[in-house]
Amino acid sequence: MAAVAVANGNTSAGKSTPVAGRFSNVYSELQRSRIDHSLPLPSVLTGNFTVVNGPNSSAAGNPDEIAKLFPSLFGQPSSVMVPSDTEGLASDQKLKIGVVLSGGQAPGGHNVICGIFDYLQARAKGSVMYGFRGGPAGIMQGKYVELTWDFVHPYRNQFKQAEETALKLDLDGLVVIGGDDSNTNACLLAENFRSKNLKTRVIGCPKTIDGDLKSKEVPISFGFDTACKIYAEMIGNVMIDARSTGKYYHCKYKDNKIISLFDVSVLPFVRLMGRAASHITLECALQTHPNISLIGEEVYAKKQTLKNVTDYMVDIICKRAERGYNYGVILIPEGLIDFIPEVQKLIGELNEILAHEAVDEAGLWKKKLTSQSLELFEFLPQAIQEQLMLERDPHGNVQVAKIETEKMLIQMVETELEKRREQGVYKGDFKGQSHFFGYEGRCGLPTNFDSSYCYALGYAAGALLHAGRTGLISSVGNLDAPVEDWTVGGTALTSLMDVERRHGKFKPVIKKAMVELEGAPFKKFVSMRDDWAINNRYISPGPIQFVGPTSNAVCHTLLLELGAQV
């Protein structure tokens, strides 16, 4: 039996190739102690069990199209592990299993691999396990493949090579650990293998710190719990810091003399990861109770403008200033401006104009903008205007992703407060403090929850492959109960899918799970945010603990979705 080190690649941006292994020969004391940390398993996986089928499945949307795209897989039932008197799977069966980490990093991925490994060792002795290095490209024989930047036909070209690898290694199974794109790919691979009667089965595992891969059967993606707890620690620290900094004073000078003094509000603007969905911001808000949290999905649903968003923040800052609170903490999802319809419209118009027009100093090009877009453009801080015009991608498109959202909002809030000061409504001054909590949350030591959850996902994936299942995503449920009582199974990947029309063709997608405005976590947030805005309800969760009172806490989003009181 051989286990191979596996490093993350990044397939979602189409950039991926082998890199040095993630395992190092140097560990910190805490890392070493975590290696020895024993992992509990759901009870159903510790005794004899069989894998039974549920009812036939459908799709998340457009079942007819999904059925056409996955003729071999569509409609297959989900699987559930249930206790049995005798061992349901042949223990003398030797399996050859490959595993690959796909997409961005998330804490816990290696525990999935340990779970698969331990399953094979315990229940299918003599099995072999391969790890593909460098993400999905590793499946293409570990060589660098030149990927094009657009995803017109990314799959068919690669299947051939993946097939060759699967045949060469004589693989019984392949586990793909990744996000929505990676699990879509896993399903396409499963379909392809089955349609050609290859013996290689494919099982997915839900990984993304963004928390946007989930469904009824997959209550959460792993990594979300750890990342949010790391961010919440930092937010809690910044809260205490802002609150205890004391007032700053801003002086206006004339002839080197102080002519006036303003109170200065210290306002940390914290940008958090999450471009497509705002789960991280919502979870961190529920954990720490900031004064302002912007949720992209709400901004979109209410068709808010940048001006609306700015006014919302400024109103709260002014109210707080009236009460003598010269500080305030603001959370922002990094993808916020993608949720603002008028910004999308402006970007579209800019791309069109910039492709065909010279940009003249005098600004005549602006006449091509619709009046709404022109108004918005003029409303943007100058630095952002310049960034939009100057920094463009190789295709000449405006790069919205490069805008540091929190800095843009700081400038907009500053401008609006200046106006209100001139009107006499606001008497203070304002000092925005910019924070971005990003990559430091993706590679932390996994929490106890993520450790156990990943291990169970991996162990289950081993069992699903052992039972000959394919095209399923490993599913562990009942997560607010003790680990022993967690349920274990596999969900048909096609049942999570819908289609999108691209370049005139239907493309299967696992829809990203957005923050549900009717869901319990958002409703809980809405019920409390006005209180948090004006009063001071900060909570500082402190660093992740591995032993002791808080070590087994589960994130609020999950608990609320499962119906627990938080």
Add this chain to the structure above:
Amino acid sequence: MAAVAVANGNTSAGKSTPVAGRFSNVYSELQRSRIDHSLPLPSVLTGNFTVVNGPNSSAAGNPDEIAKLFPSLFGQPSSVMVPSDTEGLASDQKLKIGVVLSGGQAPGGHNVICGIFDYLQARAKGSVMYGFRGGPAGIMQGKYVELTWDFVHPYRNQFKQAEETALKLDLDGLVVIGGDDSNTNACLLAENFRSKNLKTRVIGCPKTIDGDLKSKEVPISFGFDTACKIYAEMIGNVMIDARSTGKYYHCKYKDNKIISLFDVSVLPFVRLMGRAASHITLECALQTHPNISLIGEEVYAKKQTLKNVTDYMVDIICKRAERGYNYGVILIPEGLIDFIPEVQKLIGELNEILAHEAVDEAGLWKKKLTSQSLELFEFLPQAIQEQLMLERDPHGNVQVAKIETEKMLIQMVETELEKRREQGVYKGDFKGQSHFFGYEGRCGLPTNFDSSYCYALGYAAGALLHAGRTGLISSVGNLDAPVEDWTVGGTALTSLMDVERRHGKFKPVIKKAMVELEGAPFKKFVSMRDDWAINNRYISPGPIQFVGPTSNAVCHTLLLELGAQV
């Protein structure tokens, strides 16, 4: 007995006034569990003890001038607590003690207050304790005092008010918890009170996360341990992230087709707090083993130029790229450029020119620069040039502090690598990733070490006041031993002092402790950094733990200075 909530003010920038209390009625579960965490005390403080004097003291430099500035205090002996058969201090003495947190935040400050409180409760029953809110301004009767921004005569004007407060409250003692400036002020206050025969004694406690307040008798300032461990956790996460991100590829496009591909090195540049000294960067380097760490004191001692520093980084990046390591982690103290002599020279010249000259578009003003400064100015990235010229403080001075050092270095490394690529020496491409770990380190839950250390400092301060001592800084030693064996005493503040000549007058200062290039921590770093640069020795310390294997670890700097093997 009354304990009053105390909030931090910020006196070092002369901006301070009452703020809302730091204590909140909302705690996280971990915070609550920390409140119940029992604090050990050095054995000498748990039984009967007396306070005995050591030999007479001198000053850190210019003892004659210090003696003139502190006629009542100069030369007084340090104090040591030693076990005795009977209680050395009268337990029926009732004390009135004030306490103030002064300067920037540091984790653990409230444990000092708890230590004082518990001391009084245990050993001087019936005592009263006051907390001054909002920093030193709180001593001035809790009102806002208009402070000027320069420190010509900051002390005499305030003594009168502080005196009135001390008299009004009938204070026996005052504890000032702060950094070098705050402890200098504490000593001036002690001198003033003694010279007027007031009964109020003043004791200081060493607080600063920067770690630059220390001496033989004060081995470390509190907060440093916690802050460095928070930063080291984040650095460790960023290391694993950079290493596991996989290669990025950078394409050059022509007519929308890829014409060439470069490997892209992912290089996080991490700026850390520490403007005057580089202790935090050194400690974090010792904890995490990054590829490059810049230590300001070394840059200064070797009279390095910005070009030297850039070349040092670029050489390592190129060597790593040759070996296929397309990532690297770089630590930078925020005060780096203050240590570069040529930059100081340029800044001086710019301030002079900008004060008397109009800056013309054509750049004629540059002729006023010396040739060396002109060369440096032209070497700076354009964005930095503009920042220097445009963003000036109210006195018209260039604001070096506003330069985001890590972003400047990213630009300089980029430019140099571009040159080397043109020369064919470097074949890759480069993606600097900017991080600033700052305020989130100042207000974390204190480590077990900082918790115990602060408590002992406070308890000792209580005993020193009880014993009638003044002008001392609470001193706890033997810190690499178990808490029971820590030594306890007080060190004459004047013995830590030297003078600086400002505006023609001698001003007493506690010199900031710099990274000693002959000291054990720096030597240890030097002996390992070449290995860390090229090979991959990253260590990820993980989050601060309060129970378990790593929970009582002490920071490397302190251990190395105390002679321990790390």
